[in-house]
Amino acid sequence: xxxxxxxxxxxxxxxxxxxxxxxxxxxxxxxxxxxxxxxxxxxxxxxxxxxxxxxxxxxxxxxxxxxxxxxxxxxxxxxxxxxxxxxxxxxxxxxxxxxxxxxxxxxxxxxxxxxxxxxxxxxxxxxxxxxxxxxxxxxxxxxxxxxxxxxxxxxxxxxxxxxxxxxxxxxxxxxxxxxxxxxxxxxxxxxxxxxxxxxxxxxxxxxxxxxxxxxxxxxxxxxxxxxxxxxxxxxxxxxxxxxxxxxxxxxxxxxxxxxxxxxxxxxxxxxxxxxxxxxxxxxxxxxxxxxxxxxxxxxxxxxxxxxxxxxxxxxxxxxxxxxxxxxxxxxxxxxxxxxxxxxxxxxxxxxxxxxxxxxxxxxxxxxxxxxxxxxxxxxxxxxxxxxxxxxxxxxxxxxxxxxxxxxxxxxxxxxxxxxxxxxxxxxxxxxxxxxxxxxxxxxxxxxxxxxxxxxxxxxxxxxxxxxxxxxxxxxxxxxxxxxxxxxxxxxx
Amino acid sequence: xxxxxxxxxxxxxxxxxxxxxxxxxxxxxxxxxxxxxxxxxxxxxxxxxxxxxxxxxxxxxxxxxxxxxxxxxxxxxxxxxxxxxxxxxxxxxxxxxxxxxxxxxxxxxxxxxxxxxxxxxxxxxxxxxxxxxxxxxxxxxxxxxxxxxxxxxxxxxxxxxxxxxxxxxxxxxxxxxxxxxxxxxxxxxxxxxxxxxxxxxxxxxxxxxxxxxxxxxxxxxxxxxxxxxxxxxxxxxxxxxxxxxxxxxxxxxxxxxxxxxxxxxxxxxxxxxxxxxxxxxxxxxxxxxxxxxxxxxxxxxxxxxxxx
Numbered sequence: 001x002x003x004x005x006x007x008x009x010x011x012x013x014x015x016x017x018x019x020x021x022x023x024x025x026x027x028x029x030x031x032x033x034x035x036x037x038x039x040x041x042x043x044x045x046x047x048x049x050x051x052x053x054x055x056x057x058x059x060x061x062x063x064x065x066x067x068x069x070x071x072x073x074x075x076x077x078x079x080x081x082x083x084x085x086x087x088x089x090x091x092x093x094x095x096x097x098x099x100x101x102x103x104x105x106x107x108x109x110x111x112x113x114x115x116x117x118x119x120x121x122x123x124x125x126x127x128x129x130x131x132x133x134x135x136x137x138x139x140x141x142x143x144x145x146x147x148x149x150x151x152x153x154x155x156x157x158x159x160x161x162x163x164x165x166x167x168x169x170x171x172x173x174x175x176x177x178x179x180x181x182x183x184x185x186x187x188x189x190x191x192x193x194x195x196x197x198x199x200x201x202x203x204x205x206x207x208x209x210x211x212x213x214x215x216x217x218x219x220x221x222x223x224x225x226x227x228x229x230x231x232x233x234x235x236x237x238x239x240x241x242x243x244x245x246x247x248x249x250x251x252x253x254x255x256x257x258x259x260x261x262x263x264x265x266x267x268x269x270x271x272x273x274x275x276x277x278x279x280x281x282x283x284x285x286x287x288x289x290x291x292x293x294x295x296x297x298x299x300x301x302x303x304x305x306x307x308x309x310x311x312x313x314x315x316x317x318x319x320x321x322x323x324x325x326x327x328x329x330x331x332x333x334x335x336x337x338x339x340x341x342x343x344x345x346x347x348x349x350x351x352x353x354x355x356x357x358x359x360x361x362x363x364x365x366x367x368x369x370x371x372x373x374x375x376x377x378x379x380x381x382x383x384x385x386x387x388x389x390x391x392x393x394x395x396x397x398x399x400x401x402x403x404x405x406x407x408x409x410x411x412x413x414x415x416x417x418x419x420x421x422x423x424x425x426x427x428x429x430x431x432x433x434x435x436x437x438x439x440x441x442x443x444x445x446x447x448x449x450x451x452x453x454x455x456x457x458x459x460x461x462x463x464x465x466x467x468x469x470x471x472x473x474x475x476x477x478x479x480x481x482x483x484x485x486x487x488x489x490x491x492x
Numbered sequence: 493x494x495x496x497x498x499x500x501x502x503x504x505x506x507x508x509x510x511x512x513x514x515x516x517x518x519x520x521x522x523x524x525x526x527x528x529x530x531x532x533x534x535x536x537x538x539x540x541x542x543x544x545x546x547x548x549x550x551x552x553x554x555x556x557x558x559x560x561x562x563x564x565x566x567x568x569x570x571x572x573x574x575x576x577x578x579x580x581x582x583x584x585x586x587x588x589x590x591x592x593x594x595x596x597x598x599x600x601x602x603x604x605x606x607x608x609x610x611x612x613x614x615x616x617x618x619x620x621x622x623x624x625x626x627x628x629x630x631x632x633x634x635x636x637x638x639x640x641x642x643x644x645x646x647x648x649x650x651x652x653x654x655x656x657x658x659x660x661x662x663x664x665x666x667x668x669x670x671x672x673x674x675x676x677x678x679x680x681x682x683x684x685x686x687x688x689x690x691x692x693x694x695x696x697x698x699x700x701x702x703x704x705x706x707x708x709x710x711x712x713x714x715x716x717x718x719x720x721x722x723x724x725x726x727x728x729x730x731x732x733x734x735x736x737x738x739x740x741x742x743x744x745x746x747x748x749x750x751x752x753x754x755x756x757x758x759x760x761x762x763x764x765x766x767x768x769x770x771x772x773x774x775x776x777x778x779x780x781x782x783x784x785x786x787x788x789x790x791x792x793x794x795x796x797x798x799x800x
Contacts (some may be wrong), residue, residue: 045535140679186667188647321695333536339770343695435687
């Protein structure tokens with residue numbers, strides 16, 4: 001099956017304009033990903049009408065380049081301004097920002113660039129080799145398995161709340177409460193919507209994210225906005241050396257596998273993958289690795305995992321015609337507009353296009369690595385921009401971003417409300433990331449728990465009779481216990 | 493003085509002309525303006541795809557550009573609320589989908605099709621009952637009359653309710669988020685059958701992984717000429733996902749007529765037909781009046797199903 005990839009290279013070499021389209025796509029993706037509130041889904045949706053007029057061997061590489069670039073771009077703002085550009089970069093903040101504050105922004109960005117591209121490349125290789133196998137495995141996930149996966153994801157809250165477990169759990173509970181807003185997916189009754197149709201689909205996620213991360217960060221910066229010389233003094237622009245590369249390599253490999261695997265499961269995307277990979281890297285940490293205060297592995301893990309979901313999410317899209325996440329849902333639309341029906345036959349009937357997709361994803365990740373590494377010196381300059389300039393710019397972009405997601409002024413108010421909540425939380429030392437995890441995973445846990453109950457006529461037998469569910473729940477218990485023991489000893 | 497009298501004279505001439513022109517000669521659409529279609533669903537979905545194809549083929553007939561704006565949320569209610577508030581001058585339209593009827597009945601929205609003028613119905617994708625490959629030889633009528641078979645649906649599942657209204661047999665229905673979740677549930681053997689639209693599962697149907705057993709329509713559909721309708725099999729249940737165009741309440745009749753004519757022409761373009769067929773959407777044209785009647789019938793049927 002690797003021959004598909006090679007044939008794909010042959011076909012994209014025929015038309016060099018593809019490379020131009022892809023370079024533009026990667027750069028646009030990085031910029032969009034880096035801006036809080038603008039996401040790859042939105043960018044791809046804007047570009048979707050292009051698939052009408054531009055031939056598919058050009059339009060799909062462009063869309064895929066934007067997809068990959070944005071997944072990486074989110075880490076730049078996470079590292080430099082403590083604000084994840086996309087939900088998938090929320091876990092990159094933990095170690096990326098502290099490392100940048102120590103003056104090693106160059107190292108942090110280089111790690112995220114290399115990890116992102118490697119994650120992407122590994123996932124493309126998996127996509128072009130074992131995609132039918134992974135697709136088959138993904139089909140074995142029914143409601144009980146999804147429920148167990150969500151519970152496992154929620155258990156990560158414990159391990160990312162090392163400072164204060166109670167505050168972490170509080171934030172997680174708050175997130176779960178927010179996640180109940182909207183139409184109850186099982187009985188189709190509105191919950192806590194106060195008669196607003198904007199809330200029927202739940203609190204819009206991107207505006208909420210922008211409110212929880214970007215706005216509080218701006219407010220905190222504003223407290224010292226007129227104190228001059230607040231910018232970092234000695235920013236070293238050195239990148240990674242070979243020793244450090246070798247040091248993060250195993251983490252990248254492991255996290256990429258986690259990412260590709262999670263991406264292949266429909267409904268689980270880059271955000272869940274990034275948190276899971278971070279959790280695993282932290283769990284398997286050796287003595288002396290300080291996660292949470294600028295550990296390179298803490299950047300490499302989430303960044304390689306979230307980019308590995310790009311290839312992973314393509315697996316159910318191409319082989320099952322089921323989008324793995326919101327980005328691939330847009331791609332599905334593009335395929336349908338072109339009259340190309342994804343599914344098992346796509347590989348034989350449209351082998352040319354499939355090969356082009358594989359090859360262009362591969363090349364997009366290489367472009368991303370080159371452009372990213374070349375751009376680091378430029379990105380770092382953001383740290384030298386005076387706060388009086390950068391704070392208003394980020395605030396404006398945040399509002400524009402949250403409006404443009406659904407073209408809705410209601411969403412802007414969501415951003416402002418959660419901005420105030422986020423700022424107050426920061427003041428009392430409650431982290432925002434457990435809320436993000438809970439909002440992503442809460443509905444997944446609830447819906448699938450209720451679905452499983454219907455499947456089993458109200459019995460809880462699904463918790464202990466299904467192999468995958470048992471394994472997932474066992475991992476959850478193992479993670480929780482080992483984290484608690486570690487925290488216990490760490491406190492002594 | 494002279495200037496003023498000329499001015500007054502020209503005013504009189506212009507106003508008489510304007511009144512004389514009252515023989516209902518509406519100039520629509522005016523050159524330089526553009527028509528906006530508010531799609532209440534996300535780009536990439538079925539409604540969005542139909543709207544974009546329609547816009548492409550209607551532009552030459554209207555002579556002005558048509559822009560698609562996606563305003564998502566609330567199962568369509570957010571976009572429709574926006575469209576209902578727009579100026580009723582024909583320059584803002586919206587795409588209708590079944591929720592414009594059902595949401596008001598379910599108490600999820602204050603607006604329904606009566607809050608708009610209907611322009612025309614464009615397509616209607618009837619439900620298709622699909623099973624996994626391993627159940628290829630299952631007798632569909634037997635399956636629908638045996639309550640032990642589990643359906644993968646949603647709540648409320650109007651397809652299943654329409655079938656159950658005819659058979660009187662209740663199936664266990666596991667609610668999923670949409671076809672993207674229902675299809676894997678059938679493929680993975682987690683449910684026995686599901687009702688989908690053919691466009692959502694064509695890839696799997698062509699590959700022989702999903703087997704279409706029956707169509708919930710009056711006539712067989714072009715995409716599945718060998719699949720019988722449920723009506724042929726003795727259960728006359730019909731239900732589909734339909735789409736059409738609507739305009740804000742109060743849009744002048746003449747403008748609706750111009751729009752209807754132009755979009756009807758688009759519907760008959762060979763290019764449009766081909767694009768719809770490729771994407772496995774079934775074209776079903778209904779005029780402005782028939783479309784309204786159709787939605788009224790849907791409303792009655794659904795109220796009955798939900799016992800309201």
